[in-house]
Amino acid sequence: GVLIGREVLTAYTPVFSTSSGGQAAQFNMEGVEDVGLVKFDFLGLKNLDIISYAEDLVNEAIADANASDAKAREQLVANFPHLRGCDPKNDLPKLDVDLVPLDHSEPYQLISAGDTNGVFQLESDGMKAMLVELKPDCFEDIVAAVALYRPGPMDQIPDYIKRKHGQLAIEYPHPALAEILKPTYGHMVYQEQVMQAAQIMGGYTLGGADILRRAMGKKKREEMEKQRLIFTQGAAELHGLKKEQAGKIFDVMEKFAGYGFNKSHAAAYAKISYQTAYLKQYHPVAFYCAQVTVHRNNTETVTKYLREAGDKGIELLPPCVNASAFGFRPENDRSIRFGLSALKGVGDAVLTTLFNEQDAQNPFLGLLELVERCGPSELPRKAAELLIDAGAFDFCGASRRRLVSSLDTIYQRASNTVSDREAGQFSFFEVGTMDGGTSSDPDECLIDQKLEWPERLRLTRERDVLGFFLSGHPTTVYSKAFKQLTSCPCAGLATFWEPEKGWGYNKRKTATVAGVIVARDIKNIATYSGAAKENTVIPRRAFLTVEDTSGQVEVRLEPEIFGQFEEIIKSDEPLVFSGNLMARKSGGGDDGEETLQVGLRANAVHRAFEVFEQQRIPFVLKLDLARHTPGDIEGLKDLCRRYPGTMPPEFRIGGEHSRLRLLAAHDLSVACRLELMDEVEELLGKGSVQLG
Helix, strand or coil, X not given: CEEECCCCHHHCCCEEECCCCCEEECCCHHHHHHCCCEEECCCCCHHHHHHHHHHHHHHHHHHHHHHCCHHHHHHXXXXXXXXXXXXXXXXXXXXXXXXXXXXCHHHHHHHHCCCCXXXXXXXXXXXXXXXXXXXXXXXXXXXXXXHHCCCCHHHHHHHHHHHHCCCCCCCCCCHHHHHHHHHHCCCCCEHHHHHHHHHHXXXXXXXXXXXXXXXXXXXXXXXXXXXXXXXXXXXXXXXCCCHHHHHHHHHXXXXXXXXXXXXXXXXXXXXXXXXXXHHHHHCHHHHHHHHHHHCCCCHHHHHHHHHHHHHCCCEEECCCCCCCCCCCEEEECCEEECCHHHCCCCCHHHHXXXXXXXXXXXXXXXXXXXXXXXXXXXXXXXXXXXHHHHCCCHHHCXXXXXXXXXXXXHHHHHHHHHHHHHCCCCCHHXXXXXXXXXXXXXXXXXXXXXXXXXXXXXXXXXXXXXXXXXXXXXXXXXXXXXXXXXXXXXXXXXXXXXXXXXXXXXXXXXXXEEEEEEEEEEEECCCCCCCCCCCCCCCEEEEEEEEECCEEEEEEECHHHHHHHCCHHHCCXXXXXXXXXXXXXXXXXXXXXXXXXXXXXXXXXXXXXXXXXHCCCCEEEEXXXXXXXXXXXXXXXXXXXXXXXXXXXXXEEECCCCEEEEECCHHHCXXXXXXXXXXXXXXXXXXXXXXX
16 A cells, blocks of 8 residues: 655654565554554556557547548447437547446346456356346446455345345335435445444444444454444434344444445446446457457466457457557457467567558568568567467468578568668669668568478467467367267366355366367475475476367376376377366456366376277378379378378268268278378378368
8 A cells, every 4th residue: 555644654654665666664554544644555457458448449440430431430320329319420429438327238238147257346256146146237236246245245145136136025124224225125235334324323423433333343342342332322312222222233233344345445346347348248349359458468368358259259360460450459340350469479679660660551562571671680580480470471372381481581681672772772673662662572582382381380389479279279180089088178177067066176076178288387296294305206296278179178187197197298199188077266357356267187198099099080081182183192191101000091082073981991000190190281281180
């Protein structure tokens, strides 16, 4: 917090220097108040940045429509609630979320459905479950939900919901309290209600009621007995209550004051909740753009929101040096363009240079032109390679492998061009661009190599830059096989958990999942028996993030299991994990909400290729008569003979008018390996291999 006083802090309290270079009081919270200082707590929320960014995107769309024609404005009037009733012949007003009415029904329907990822304060699993039952239909319900969903008041939630829906009669501690407790169905939810009750029942002043509230919160016995006497005397004088009757009301107030929430605080939170729900409901593309831009350094959060956006029919467009901006932005009503600031390893200085050269009227034609316009010194070779791996040059038609392989030639050519330009020399082809531009052929300086990397390698390089797979997934080729071997996809494991069990480990619930490991965290287990002796083996456990096309799941290997499978989990191969379900609490974002993350505590790990062979999963090779030559087929046979095994390949041959399935002879049986699959793709092309 921040301390404020009439004089310098040292006039009130001893201070010390903090590690960040500031000063802090040596008294605790109560001590600084006792000496006359006021402490303010300032809360910084990313949600405010999210609202502001989304609002800016919406207003850019409005500005574009205002600069266009009445038809464009008419479309916005039909889709944007704050524009309803506006005349599309005139300029449309901007969106100001602070002025949005709180009575739109659709945001409350979204909240009541539990669709609250990204909605401030309402994201946790427990909160979602409560909202589905509560079915808020007004702002007061959101305020109450924020105040109730915390330790202490939680016990009131079932009764509160029943009273709201008329399933339980509303009762008041005293008829005189009906007016202040009516909005919360007879429950004391807020600290302000405790203070009002003290005024109405005990005759307290507002200042005296605040002293009572603080005394109740601190639970100091002597002070509480003193306040009880004042309250019962006041209740007797004002309402003729006996000591026992007044004492019961005092006990109710004391119980709720101990954990009651400020209504002013809850209302401020609830307004942000409503605003984020409003944006998610009416401006979903801008909402998701804002979420992933603000959380761009948190890959897990970005992936969560992009996957949810995809589920709602919003397409994620890949990075592009011509179309992408710093942050994620809407490209149309149902598409999000990837923001270059989310690329790992590409610094802001490089992006600033690129954006300074970016011009919608003069787009980059290819990699060479971009390096020439930005300058080889301003756009380091490594940054260009990362942009290629991210797919930011896919628009030019050359494969990523070809572009990366051509970088040395491109940078040499660009350096020469820049040097000549600085010296005032221009090539014959640049005569028409004497203003410093370039007319370079986009394919100039590219090597003749036409092949792409194997899909697995291309996607791995992509994930290293983006933080997740975008243009495909390395387990797509195994999807059919995984479906036969597993209990569920990785993202579906949570459906097996019984929420009422809370968090922990369930020995009775078993499951099998399969995928590739995208993150490994190996930890030593701390022991408390003193320093480890020489040659002592320190037990270790592994926390793995396993991913398939559906999403991710955490798999944990305890020490006794880790020792058995340590070598296997180092592999890049697809793996199959069997074990018991577990659930742990996962911390939330700005609002500190916790969610339940369901994972697997593995007791066995198997190489998927070995399981495929044991279960006789078909190893399918796809041939296209229109594209593949007899030479390709001979090359395929040679590959099969180089990887001998027990799996007979199944050839699926497709032509313009027919399809044929053939099982290869046993002398062509193969051992399924990543290297074999890579070489087959290099020979026949992407999508030529499938398991299952």
